[in-house]
Amino acid sequence: MTKQVKREDIIRAAMDLIAAQGFHGAPMSMIAEKAGVGVGTIYRYFENRDVLIKSIYKEIEERLVAYLTKKYPSEEPVRICFFHIAKGLVTYFTQHPMDFKYFEQFHYSPFGEAHRRNRIFKSAGQPDIFMELYERGLAQQVIKNLPPTVFFNLAFAPIVWSLRDHILEMVAIDDSLAELLVTSCWDSVKI
Amino acid sequence: MTKQVKREDIIRAAMDLIAAQGFHGAPMSMIAEKAGVGVGTIYRYFENRDVLIKSIYKEIEERLVAYLTKKYPSEEPVRICFFHIAKGLVTYFTQHPMDFKYFEQFHYSPFGEAHRRNRIFKSAGQPDIFMELYERGLAQQVIKNLPPTVFFNLAFAPIVWSLRDHILEMVAIDDSLAELLVTSCWDSVKI
Amino acid sequence: MTKQVKREDIIRAAMDLIAAQGFHGAPMSMIAEKAGVGVGTIYRYFENRDVLIKSIYKEIEERLVAYLTKKYPSEEPVRICFFHIAKGLVTYFTQHPMDFKYFEQFHYSPFGEAHRRNRIFKSAGQPDIFMELYERGLAQQVIKNLPPTVFFNLAFAPIVWSLRDHILEMVAIDDSLAELLVTSCWDSVKI
Amino acid sequence: MTKQVKREDIIRAAMDLIAAQGFHGAPMSMIAEKAGVGVGTIYRYFENRDVLIKSIYKEIEERLVAYLTKKYPSEEPVRICFFHIAKGLVTYFTQHPMDFKYFEQFHYSPFGEAHRRNRIFKSAGQPDIFMELYERGLAQQVIKNLPPTVFFNLAFAPIVWSLRDHILEMVAIDDSLAELLVTSCWDSVKI
DNA sequence: GATGAATGAGCGTTCATTCAT
DNA sequence: GATGAATGAACGCTCATTCAT
Numbered sequence: 001m002t003k004q005v006k007r008e009d010i011i012r013a014a015m016d017l018i019a020a021q022g023f024h025g026a027p028m029s030m031i032a033e034k035a036g037v038g039v040g041t042i043y044r045y046f047e048n049r050d051v052l053i054k055s056i057y058k059e060i061e062e063r064l065v066a067y068l069t070k071k072y073p074s075e076e077p078v079r080i081c082f083f084h085i086a087k088g089l090v091t092y093f094t095q096h097p098m099d100f101k102y103f104e105q106f107h108y109s110p111f112g113e114a115h116r117r118n119r120i121f122k123s124a125g126q127p128d129i130f131m132e133l134y135e136r137g138l139a140q141q142v143i144k145n146l147p148p149t150v151f152f153n154l155a156f157a158p159i160v161w162s163l164r165d166h167i168l169e170m171v172a173i174d175d176s177l178a179e180l181l182v183t184s185c186w187d188s189v190k191i
Numbered sequence: 192m193t194k195q196v197k198r199e200d201i202i203r204a205a206m207d208l209i210a211a212q213g214f215h216g217a218p219m220s221m222i223a224e225k226a227g228v229g230v231g232t233i234y235r236y237f238e239n240r241d242v243l244i245k246s247i248y249k250e251i252e253e254r255l256v257a258y259l260t261k262k263y264p265s266e267e268p269v270r271i272c273f274f275h276i277a278k279g280l281v282t283y284f285t286q287h288p289m290d291f292k293y294f295e296q297f298h299y300s301p302f303g304e305a306h307r308r309n310r311i312f313k314s315a316g317q318p319d320i321f322m323e324l325y326e327r328g329l330a331q332q333v334i335k336n337l338p339p340t341v342f343f344n345l346a347f348a349p350i351v352w353s354l355r356d357h358i359l360e361m362v363a364i365d366d367s368l369a370e371l372l373v374t375s376c377w378d379s380v381k382i
Numbered sequence: 383m384t385k386q387v388k389r390e391d392i393i394r395a396a397m398d399l400i401a402a403q404g405f406h407g408a409p410m411s412m413i414a415e416k417a418g419v420g421v422g423t424i425y426r427y428f429e430n431r432d433v434l435i436k437s438i439y440k441e442i443e444e445r446l447v448a449y450l451t452k453k454y455p456s457e458e459p460v461r462i463c464f465f466h467i468a469k470g471l472v473t474y475f476t477q478h479p480m481d482f483k484y485f486e487q488f489h490y491s492p493f494g495e496a497h498r499r500n501r502i503f504k505s506a507g508q509p510d511i512f513m514e515l516y517e518r519g520l521a522q523q524v525i526k527n528l529p530p531t532v533f534f535n536l537a538f539a540p541i542v543w544s545l546r547d548h549i550l551e552m553v554a555i556d557d558s559l560a561e562l563l564v565t566s567c568w569d570s571v572k573i
Numbered sequence: 574m575t576k577q578v579k580r581e582d583i584i585r586a587a588m589d590l591i592a593a594q595g596f597h598g599a600p601m602s603m604i605a606e607k608a609g610v611g612v613g614t615i616y617r618y619f620e621n622r623d624v625l626i627k628s629i630y631k632e633i634e635e636r637l638v639a640y641l642t643k644k645y646p647s648e649e650p651v652r653i654c655f656f657h658i659a660k661g662l663v664t665y666f667t668q669h670p671m672d673f674k675y676f677e678q679f680h681y682s683p684f685g686e687a688h689r690r691n692r693i694f695k696s697a698g699q700p701d702i703f704m705e706l707y708e709r710g711l712a713q714q715v716i717k718n719l720p721p722t723v724f725f726n727l728a729f730a731p732i733v734w735s736l737r738d739h740i741l742e743m744v745a746i747d748d749s750l751a752e753l754l755v756t757s758c759w760d761s762v763k764i
Numbered sequence: 765g766a767t768g769a770a771t772g773a774g775c776g777t778t779c780a781t782t783c784a785t
Numbered sequence: 786g787a788t789g790a791a792t793g794a795a796c797g798c799t800c801a802t803t804c805a806t
Binding site: 600601602616621 | 793795799
């Protein structure tokens, strides 16, 4: 009980610090201080710094995938499914900007190197809704004949970049702009 | 003269090292060794490590902008101009993968934070072909009515991500795939 | 009762760990785990780590002295007594290699410093058979006129070193070699 | 020049500290302070702590072997050679007590583990006067038929232990006692 | 101007010890 | 009495930066 609370404190502190200042700006001592625990305490919950960092990533990933998977309209047409995911991304990360920033830091760091070969946002254990989407779209000839990688990039890169801009307050993504953004992404991959 | 040569040596060495191994894998001493100069010498050309890193970024950016600007068909329709830039990006970074990797390292690091507010790929002094493209497209009603930020993201984010995948050898972007990719980006922003 | 058992568990665990891996390889937490008790529990039986370590030493020492003293032929000639002790050492440590290894660890550590001034193997309370042997030998003029320290070193150092080699399997000390070794030690001190 | 001086300072500081207080009592920071250099400086001369510690050992060993080998009467009878070595050990370590203490610390530590399989005091590159002595003695039938290990222990263990006692001022080894000690060692191995 | 030896703040990590439960 | 989660001082080591040569 208390145990979980402390673990959460550490994760929260580390996440915020890393999201805000990058990995360099978040030494163990600072994480401990922000979490209100001793340095040694962190090592009771996480084997070492790398494990802590990867654990945070995994937690965020799980939350995100859970969010996107919930109410996923798998019976609906590809287009509907794509919109569900794309808008889900926008909604989720708009509401959890720290998660987004952490993701970014993680992904473009030595830590993310290992994950690079996996599709971004893909959860290990669960069915891969991204891949399913791609394959169904291809089979039904509703999306262009592109390698999966490129398909995903067209479909999601603009959204990710725009989310970053939104979070950095360089642009405000409201509902109508989100709609426009997601539609445009769809325009780029649909036949 | 010799001075410029030495400066170039340092930049080249630092860039290669950082592109290949990240900022962590490129301590000043290693850069000095690879550049064939003394550690102290680096400090004659660059005030400190941060300045060196930012200078490298600037140099790459200038080379890229020079490449894209050269033979820029400013008199041609927006679509043609867009294709020039988009394909130019693909060509340039395909030929200079180290530049790309450095860009990525830089962009997603504390160093990149300051640059985030500027448009990516935008050179300070020169006329901004990106912005000009956007404004002309808007005025002529050939592109959707989007904030410039989102326009750029739709237009170039998939290309940048795909370049990364290409450089990491997760997908091979040949001429025909490049054509398809760029066309798709255009599809997402055109009216 | 349970108390004594628990104390023994701790001593046993600590001894084995230290004998096998040295002081560095035996943190309190590991000792606790191996002993099947909580870390805090150790501190109920031993004031701190140093006390624990010294207690273990004392226990081993007592067991050894008890072994050597049992059936000690105090009425027999010096030579017989010496052989009893010397062979007893070989037998005891051959049968209890962990005790030997612990002794060695202890002796050549900061902990051993304090004990250095006492004769090795000398038990505090009991009559000192080593000293008695020395004094009788001297009085009867069967051993050379040497300071006690040097007498003991000549008499036992080769045995201790050879036991180490035996335990490290660099030499196999069987009965006949033990006989030869002990005889040689005697040769060095006898007149 | 200065370089060698600094290296010597570090070695001296580390040796004294380790000899006096053991490895635990000689953290890098303390060595640096005592040597009058920065911590980082140590790492210019020694790759890491282990290397430093082993280097010191090697230096002492070389000095000792050089001392023992110089004027070594290899043409003389085994007995003379033995006395040369044995008395050399006494003289050398009496004059260099820190070397002795360091040797002892080193030998009974995890660092010494690797050296354990080699004969103590045996230098890698040079001809092994110890082994030569043993083999010649055996061939000429002037020493008992013992395994080399046991021979060395009989011949030198009492000397080493007595040197320790001398250095700890538990006994004073003057020339005549040294003579007696060495003779006694010889008595234990000679036929 | 050029050098690289020297520096020490700062890092990740360990572990003896405490104390609330 | 027994526990083990929590602590933080202390460790070995790195590397950006300086400055005497």
